[in-house]
Amino acid sequence: WNLLHVRFEENGRILCSVNKQLVIDVIDLEKEGGFIGLCKFREPTASFRNFRFAKRFSSSQVKPKSVFKLRKLTRNLSAHRALGEADLQQILDIGKTAPQMLQDYSEELKQRSDDLQKLSKEIRERLVIAELVESLSYSDEKSIDLLKSALLIARIDNEHFNLNDYLKKADALADQIKSEFPKHSNDEQRIKILVSQLFNEMGFHGSTLDFHHRSNSYMNEVMDDREGLPITLSILFIELADRLNLKVTGLGLPGHFLAMYRKPQSLELDQENLTRNTAKHEIIIDAFGGKIIDRQEAARLTGLAIEDLAFEPSPKKEIIKRMLRNLVQVAGREKDPISQTRYLDTILAISPDDRYSRAQRAMIYYIREEFERALSDIDYLLESDPESPENQPLRVIRNRLINQGAAAF
Template identity: 35%
Template sequence: MTQRLPMLRSPLAPRTWIVLALFVGCLQGSTCQGQEQVKDSLASAEIAKDSTSTKPLNVEQLVSKVSKSVVTIRVTDRDGAESGIGTGFVIDDSGMIATNMHVIGQGRAFTITDYQGNKLSATAVYASDVTADLAIIQIDFADSPLPALPLADPDTAKQGMRVFAFGNPLGLEKSVVDGILSARREIEGQTLLQLAMPIEPGNSGGPLVDSLGAVLGIVNMKSLLDSNLGFAIPVQKLVELKNNPNSISIDRWVRLAEVDLETWEPLFGATWQQKGGRISASGSGNAFGGRSLLLQRSKQHAQPLEIAVQVRLDDEAGAAGIVFHSDGNDKHYGFYPSAGNLRLSCFRGASVFSWQVLHDVPSPYYLPGQWNQLKVRLKDDRITCFVNGHVVIESTDKQFKSGRIGLAKFRSTKPEFRKFEFGPSIADPELSQQASAVLDELSTPEIAFENIGQEQLRLLADSDTLAAQELSRQAIRLKEQAERLEQLARDVRRSKTLQKLESLQDTPPSQRLLQGALLIAMLDHPDLDPQAYVQQIDRMAAEINESLAKDAKTKTRRQTLHQYLFEQNGFHGSRSEYYHPANSHLNRVLDDREGLPILLSILYMELGKRIGLDVVGIGLPGNFVVRDQTDAKAPQLVDPFDRGKELSRRDAADIVLRFSGRLIQESDLEPQDVTAILTRVLNNLVGAAGRRNDGEAMLAYADALVAITPDDFQRRILRARLRGMTGRHHLAMEDFDWLLEQTLSPLEENDVLQLKESLQALIERAQP
């Protein structure tokens, strides 16, 4: 597996041998590459203009002055949970807040609150620079502007002067600490202010001020060697960044994927999003019951009509489902799961008193916490409601007879929807006869608990604790069977994806890499809609082509691709969460704009060929890159993980030496075929799962490795071992038997026989 130490690619490395960034591995963001820096004289002039001359303040006065300009920044991680807290401060009355780049991350959602706890609305990331670890956020102050802190003249930052740092160390908000500016240090070509004061996570992005309350720098690091030693970025760097903005709207920054507003109309608040063929909703609606609607734009639909969607709830106490016969406002029907039951309701107005529950029924066919298909049939003045192909409700209610259709959510539920469809007839899902026969063999007789009365309890109790022990034994056995059934369900969901990987060679060559990468993602996201992501890449390529002349040169096409990916849309290499499995899932890379080198390279290659470039993958040890060989006379190596950095052969040689400890070979620069690329993606996933001790995930990836390289001995052995370790003994035996039918070396044959004998002994010991 390809391994990389995230910090080696950090913009501050190898400074990390000396100091430790507050959040290990600074997140990368849009830089000011290619922009001319302002001259020192211009920067000094702006600083001098913002500075205020007055007598020194005492600590109480200083806190009173500065704290009103300091804000708290909370950031979410890859999975949407809060991942950290940092600090920022106002630098311009128009609503600009300075902080560290690594505080807000790249493409992460964040919230900002002022010193009174009021939430501030961010409109854009006005400027960002990874190398300097700085960002400026544009805020809409509305009617409540915050005071801007003056920026000190850099010449006033003298060694030995008393300085103060404001922030939220270790999550302790509104803190201040004083210390000494002990030195200026040149570390890896950058000037930093060395501070003799305790700096902790949460101080990042906060202002370092003098006794006048003027900003000398931005706190960004603590020392690895001493808890009372920290570093700050000089204020001059902040002014340079402010004068060279590279603004990105906040919607684009946090990658909110709005629903297609030409097809859908959101009503009553909440946030509706659409990613890769799936619709999700978050936040509470502002209609009663926290209701929010997402209606189709089309007004009328002829009957007979069927409407279907698959829905999954994050909380079964919530509710979400289908809306029909809507007037585009408060009146409509709704069919949805709620608190484990299936409910048909009629909403006759805006108040709770106009809400009529027509039916509320349980159903054994509804699967809590899983995807369930809801379907409504409208025909002959009758409403028929289905869940997973089974009728659960029939109603002759006629209060509304026509209107729009769509989706609804209630309260704080965060539902997901997929496969919304409508038409005269929609086929119900059903089991084949063969599948039903297999399931019948697995069915367990139900226990007749209704036959247990007081007399039976007494009879069982007569045997003292033996009867209770036997019941506990049976309960343990049933739990084990339940776990095995869940395991089998995962295998069944995965089987179709593996079949498609096995037949990948039947796919047109131009489509194999993209289809293969999406199929790999489906191992962990079985509900993924691959075609939706193919269409997304097509749309991205169309956007790039719109800005290109038909006769655009190769270099122009490549530069436009770089600008679109890395500047306009913020795609970047994942550093702080390098080993997160999402970095190897193409759908998540597209959704989050973050990934491993090989996944960003796959995206680069797919877009490249759609805009007229001939781009191939180059599997350097430790770092997958690409080569644009459109111009055969001037092929160019490119590192998509490093924002499209163009590499020389010497750069490639340095990478090989760093990660493998040897000199570069010509074979290192040979293009990788689809099988080699997909194998490398899977090896990365196997390694990441191994770090988590996740045997089930390792097996999924081993299954895929065997699917695309069925004759590889080591991968087949790996899968057989994992099948045995996870209790899939019969499947493991099938692998061992297959291997023994192949032509093996004596050593390989001996290994297989020993493993098979060990597994056979394990099976015999487990038998009653």
């Protein structure tokens, strides 16, 4: 996103900046009246968010009771009050050491401000994670809004976008594609039109220049930039199909995520004939490549034999966890353990019994010398499955943590 700021002053002066960099400074005395608006043209059209205009922007409205409560809880971080003339004179009376004392206090206030910023960030992240967990809490898959859940992952790292705008954008894309459906078209024809419209006409495509960039995992940026990972493009495809009454699911094969449509009658086959016949009643979509493929091509993308692959729909909760695991890997590549921990926190909030993610978080805590947190995760693993063959190395690490002074909870 680019930040655009326009200021119109009384003397006819117009100041325009892009990302806080002044680019236009002119005086136009003819523009004495009129209206404020936005102009969009070309395809894809520009998008705007947080559009505001006023003589003076007002501060956010908050409840006084909430302000009092927060300040009471963070009283050790409170700001210094303004000084009157009498107080200033008392400081002057201190003498030459006063400036240094004020400078020292200034540094202390900066640290307090940093602490409040960190606290604000942590609280915001926890609230978003809680909302994500709630969005996945439905036992019925149909009740889970996969696009909203995927957008909430982006919200963890980036608060500056309106989630509902992207849900509306998906609705608009679906309506545009629906207008291309012939009146009496069947589901297979509509799937093929959806593939053609989304990937050929609208230009959504797989990211090849910077595959591992985090932007490819943020659904809002995928929808803005029209490029992404196999899983994020598949999610968009699934959600557009859902808006078009086409039952498409995720297909989480090892190393490559796909989308899959199955004819409703294929679900009624008996188990003996299921494996043999479902391939005849399905359409597999490689959203990253922007095309329809068969099982042989899907196997080639994974590097595995076709008989080793299970062509079964992925639950939506597992799709979201796979997105988060991708971000854990990206943060690891970037040597960013703080972000790794944040994504692992989210996975464990969704699935507390995910042993691999909890062990991974424990190791990150250990490397960062957050020994008590590491010990807490290791104890959880040992207590939740005392007979696991993986416990012996965990016990060794636990003893080492105890020797280093970590306290068991």
